[in-house]
Amino acid sequence: xxxxxxxxxxxxxxxxxxxxxxxxxxxxxxxxxxxxxxxxxxxxxxxxxxxxxxxxxxxxxxxxxxxxxxxxxxxxxxxxxxxxxxxxxxxxxxxxxxxxxxxxxxxxxxxxxxxxxxxxxxxxxxxxxxxxxxxxxxxxxxxxxxxxxxxxxxxxxxxxxxxxxxxxxxxxxxxxxxxxxxxxxxxxxxxxxxxxxxxxxxxxxxxxxxxxxxxxxxxxxxxxxxxxxxxxxxxxxxxxxxxxxxxxxxxxxxxxxxxxxxxxxxxxxxxxxxxxxxxxxxxxxxxxxxxxxxxxxxxxxxxxxxxxxxxxxxxxxxxxxxxxxxxxxxxxxxxxxxxxxxxxxxxxxxxxxxxxxxxxxxxxxxxxxxxxxxxxxxxxxxxxxxxxxxxxxxxxxxxxxxxxxxxxxxxxxxxxxxxxxxxxxxxxxxxxxxxxxxxxxxxxxxxxxxxxxxxxxxxxxxxxxxxxxxxxxxxxxxxxxxxxxxxxxxxxxxxxxxxxxxxxxxxxxxxx
Amino acid sequence: xxxxxxxxxxxxxxxxxxxxxxxxxxxxxxxxxxxxxxxxxxxxxxxxxxxxxxxxxxxxxxxxxxxxxxxxxxxxxxxxxxxxxxxxxxxxxxxxxxxxxxxxxxxxxxxxxxxxxxxxxxxxxxxxxxxxxxxxxxxxxxxxxxxxxxxxxxxxxxxxxxxxxxxxxxxxxxxxxxxxxxxxxxxxxxxxxxxxxxxxxxxxxxxxxxxxxxxxxxxxxxxxxxxxxxxxxxxxxxxxxxxxxxxxxxxxxxxxxxxxxxxxxxxxxxxxxxxxxxxxxxxxxxxxxxxxxxxxxxxxxxxxxxxxxxxxxxxxxxxxxx
Numbered sequence: 017x018x019x020x021x022x023x024x025x026x027x028x029x030x031x032x033x034x035x036x037x038x039x040x041x042x043x044x045x046x047x048x049x050x051x052x053x054x055x056x057x058x059x060x061x062x063x064x065x066x067x068x069x070x071x072x073x074x075x076x077x078x079x080x081x082x083x084x085x086x087x088x089x090x091x092x093x094x095x096x097x098x099x100x101x102x103x104x105x106x107x108x109x110x111x112x113x114x115x116x117x118x119x120x121x122x123x124x125x126x127x128x129x130x131x132x133x134x135x136x137x138x139x140x141x142x143x144x145x146x147x148x149x150x151x152x153x154x155x156x157x158x159x160x161x162x163x164x165x166x167x168x169x170x171x172x173x174x175x176x177x178x179x180x181x182x183x184x185x186x187x188x189x190x191x192x193x194x195x196x197x198x199x200x201x202x203x204x205x206x207x208x209x210x211x212x213x214x215x216x217x218x219x220x221x222x223x224x225x226x227x228x229x230x231x232x233x234x235x236x237x238x239x240x241x242x243x244x245x246x247x248x249x250x251x252x253x254x255x256x257x258x259x260x261x262x263x264x265x266x267x268x269x270x271x272x273x274x275x276x277x278x279x280x281x282x283x284x285x286x287x288x289x290x291x292x293x294x295x296x297x298x299x300x301x302x303x304x305x306x307x308x309x310x311x312x313x314x315x316x317x318x319x320x321x322x323x324x325x326x327x328x329x330x331x332x333x334x335x336x337x338x339x340x341x342x343x344x345x346x347x348x349x350x351x352x353x354x355x356x357x358x359x360x361x362x363x364x365x366x367x368x369x370x371x372x373x374x375x376x377x378x379x380x381x382x383x384x385x386x387x388x389x390x391x392x393x394x395x396x397x398x399x400x401x402x403x404x405x406x407x408x409x410x411x412x413x414x415x416x417x418x419x420x421x422x423x424x425x426x427x428x429x430x431x432x433x434x435x436x437x438x439x440x441x442x443x444x445x446x447x448x449x450x451x452x453x454x455x456x457x458x459x460x461x462x463x464x465x466x467x468x469x470x471x472x473x474x475x476x477x478x479x480x481x482x483x484x485x486x487x488x489x490x491x492x493x494x495x496x497x498x499x500x501x502x503x504x505x506x507x508x509x510x511x512x513x514x515x516x517x518x519x520x521x522x523x524x525x526x527x528x
Numbered sequence: 529x530x531x532x533x534x535x536x537x538x539x540x541x542x543x544x545x546x547x548x549x550x551x552x553x554x555x556x557x558x559x560x561x562x563x564x565x566x567x568x569x570x571x572x573x574x575x576x577x578x579x580x581x582x583x584x585x586x587x588x589x590x591x592x593x594x595x596x597x598x599x600x601x602x603x604x605x606x607x608x609x610x611x612x613x614x615x616x617x618x619x620x621x622x623x624x625x626x627x628x629x630x631x632x633x634x635x636x637x638x639x640x641x642x643x644x645x646x647x648x649x650x651x652x653x654x655x656x657x658x659x660x661x662x663x664x665x666x667x668x669x670x671x672x673x674x675x676x677x678x679x680x681x682x683x684x685x686x687x688x689x690x691x692x693x694x695x696x697x698x699x700x701x702x703x704x705x706x707x708x709x710x711x712x713x714x715x716x717x718x719x720x721x722x723x724x725x726x727x728x729x730x731x732x733x734x735x736x737x738x739x740x741x742x743x744x745x746x747x748x749x750x751x752x753x754x755x756x757x758x759x760x761x762x763x764x765x766x767x768x769x770x771x772x773x774x775x776x777x778x779x780x781x782x783x784x785x786x787x788x789x790x791x792x793x794x795x796x797x798x799x800x801x802x803x804x805x806x807x808x809x810x811x812x813x814x815x816x817x818x819x820x821x822x823x824x825x826x827x828x829x830x831x832x833x834x835x836x837x838x839x840x841x842x843x844x845x846x847x848x849x850x
Contacts (some may be wrong), residue, residue, distance in 0.1 A: 053787075060626075061656060062626070063655070190631070190632070190635065190646060194632060197626050197627055197629070198627055200626055201625075201626035201627045345626065346624040346625075346626070347623060347624050347625065347626045347629065347651070347653065348624070348653045348655055348656045349651065349652050349653060349656045350629060350649065350650070350651040351648075351649070351650045351651070352631070352648065352649045352650075353647070353648050354645065354646065354647040354648065356582075356645065356647060357580070357582075357647040357648055360785060361785055361787060361788075363785075364783060364784050364785030364788070365780075365784055365785065365788070367779075367783040367784075368776075368779045368780045368782075368783045368784040371779045371783060372775060372776030372779040372780065373776075375772075375775040375776065375779065376772045376775060376776065379771065379772060379775065380772070382529055383529045383768065384529075385529075415787060415788060416716055416719055416788075416791065419780060419784065419788055419791060419792070422776050422777075422779070422780050422784075423723065423773070423776060423777070423780075423795070425776055426769075426772045426773035426774075426775065426776035426777065427727070427730075427769070427773055429769065429772050430730070430765075430769040430772075430773075433765050433768045433769050433772075434734065434765055437762075437764050437765045437768075441761070459741070462737060462741075463733070463734050463737035463738075466682055466733050466737060467729075467730040467731075467733045467734055467737075468730070469678065470675055470678055470679070470726065470729050470730065470733060471726035471727070471729065471730050473671070473674045473675065473678060474671045474674070474675070474722055474723075474725055474726040474729075475726065477667050477670050477671045477674065477722070478667060478671075478719060478722050478723075480667075481663045481664070481666060481667035481670070482663075482667070482715070482719065483660070483663075483715070485715070485716070486715050486716070486718075486719045489716075489719050489723075490719075493723065493726075
């Protein structure tokens with residue numbers, strides 16, 4: 017027993033054991049994942065517009081300044097929103113102490129003041145944090161939504177600084193695809209806002225432009241017309257605990273939601289203090305309803321109704337449950353493959369793999385005869401090993417990856433060929449078989465290593481710079497190279513040593 | 529079976545002028561094509577949308593073109609894809625909206641053309657396209673640099689430069705063929721080109737390894753003879769491996785399906801050119817750069833002496849004499 021044949025034996029057992037689940041598609045055991053191009057599905061690269069998240073943060077700082085100064089009767093003017101800062105002036109220096117007391121409570125941004133002019137600027141660190149958090153939150157919420165949509169194994173991961181990769185292998189039809197895209201793109205921003213009854217009385221004289229800086233805004237009502245609302249919401253979707261689709265008396269779908277305990281308390285207090293006024297339910301910048309408050313509403317639940325289809329209502333309810341997107345997202349890249357095309361691709365590449373494999377095996381036998389059989393045995397082990405390793409790591413097999421395996425079959429025999437040629441050379445010079453074998457391996461190893469290492473280096477670069485399917489190609493090529501070196505250098509050598517004396521006088525084994 | 533007679537040395541170096549001119553002509557043609565016709569970038573690098581549609585019957589291409597010309601997608605390319613019933617529509621536009629994408633719109637537009645199934649929609653925005661182009665170019669250049677460094681380290685810088693030039697030769701000619709066949713350059717083509725770099729280099733290194741071995745182990749001092757000898761000795765191997773690889777790539781080309789066609793074609797050309805260059809181009813370049821056998825041996829001896837001196841020193845250190 018030599019150590020080479022021992023390693024080869026172990027490799028064969030390993031290869032058979034771990035490639036089994038993939039080859040025979042068993043229920044348990046680790047299998048190779050099929051890439052989206054082979055099983056069908058949708059890949060999307062989404063960009064998060066992180067600047068929006070920063071804008072929103074600046075806006076919320078401005079809102080809280082406005083709210084707090086209003087509450088304490090501090091008079092300010094020229095409130096301005098800049099990309100990363102808020103600026104305003106105090107009207108009279110008498111209120112300086114009071115204002116600064118409020119500003120002390122301002123946790124975000126750096127407060128600067130020059131005479132009566134004040135500015136609150138987000139530090140670079142805060143800006144970066146806001147952006148990063150927006151991406152992380154978007155990833156989480158998009159994932160949440162897709163999970164609730166009930167598709168098989170959605171993956172949502174951050175890529176680079178502001179991008180998100182979404183992969184949906186379970187998508188089978190265009191309708192499903194469309195719905196999942198709707199679901200992802202819905203901002204899901206719910207706000208409960210107080211109707212500005214005072215301004216509503218003269219609503220036609222208030223244009224959106226005029227309303228700027230007054231603390232009120234005008235939003236479209238889905239039932240037609242526009243409604244003027246107090247800009248700072250009473251509650252937002254952040255306080256929603258749960259949401260579901262329900263049906264009203266006329267069997268029209270509507271969305272019902274429950275608030276968490278904090279939300280319920282705020283909601284109860286507000287409705288208790290504002291009986292007779294109207295409360296608007298605003299979703300993604302549109303007013304869905306604005307009922308008059310008849311009494312204090314405890315319990316903290318509410319409904320949104322407005323001619324939804326069941327599907328839309330479902331999407332809104334999922335969006336509410338998973339939370340609003342902190343910033344809008346745009347599509348940068350999308351690739352969707354129907355399941356039938358994937359199946360065709362698998363079939364085509366399997367035919368190529370098998371026919372390529374058979375070609376090489378026949379060819380090697382014709383050229384090298386018995387030794388060709390040894391190479392062929394090792395080649396089969398080689399392919400099984402690639403499948404086993406990929407299964408073990410749960411690697412993803414893509415169409416280019418499939419091409420990579422086919423290519424590896426062609427290139428894997430290379431190491432065998434180099435060795436066999438060297439052995440032949442020795443035999444022709446008149447060396448004994450055993451001597452020729454040992455010398456052949458000694459001489460071949462340096463060439464095999466140098467040649468394969470360079471190819472491996474290129475494959476690694478391909479992996480580092482490639483995306484999606486190309487990475488799959490780089491992986492199969494790399495595994496193929498490593499495995500072929502193992503099987504060719506150790507494997508065949510071990511077999512020859514095992515055969516030992518049997519082939520000592522059999523030069524014809526090598527076709528000489 | 530044997531392709532080449534044992535111990536027969538082919539005098540390839542005497543024909544280096546012929547092959548040199550032949551290669552130069554091909555490379556020049558490719559460069560001319562590259563600057564006149566240019567590469568036909570696909571959506572991966574240029575941005576845009578591809579919609580693959582399979583009809584139940586024969587695809588009414590004329591009808592589809594007519595209908596598309598009356599929409600905002602005027603000028604989209606409609607081509608057959610593999611079978612009679614399958615087509616591909618290449619659209620220059622891409623959308624950033626997530627809710628409604630071009631696939632949906634095209635699907636609506638095509639409704640009157642018959643029963644069909646949309647099998648694939650690939651959309652690449654301009655931002656990603658530029659990014660991919662940048663990444664692709666970086667990968668290409670980085671691979672060449674890494675190869676340059678590795679081969680210089682394992683052999684000598686002249687070997688490295690010769691193999692790199694041979695690779696550039698291969699890539700240029702392959703690209704030339706891609707231009708002639710008007711293959712869309714997408715990511716998979718880039719992967720194929722990088723694989724060819726790996727493959728052709730593999731071949732070249734096997735030959736150079738023989739050269740290195742002959743320089744180190746024989747007393748041959750005539751470079752041409754030495755190169756002829758090395759190439760001839762590796763000729764069987766080069767041909768054999770090229771043939772097996774060629775077979776499998778050919779099966780990919782013939783049976784691998786339409787999507788992988790461009791990839792397989794690139795590989796097919798690459799394998800042929802790569803094999804040719806490692807036999808007929810790389811070694812003559814080595815000669816051209818005045819590779820000096822005695823100098824190599826001198827350096828090798830020096831290195832060996834330095835190594836031995838170091839070892840002696842270490843031994844002395846271990847024996848406690850220093």
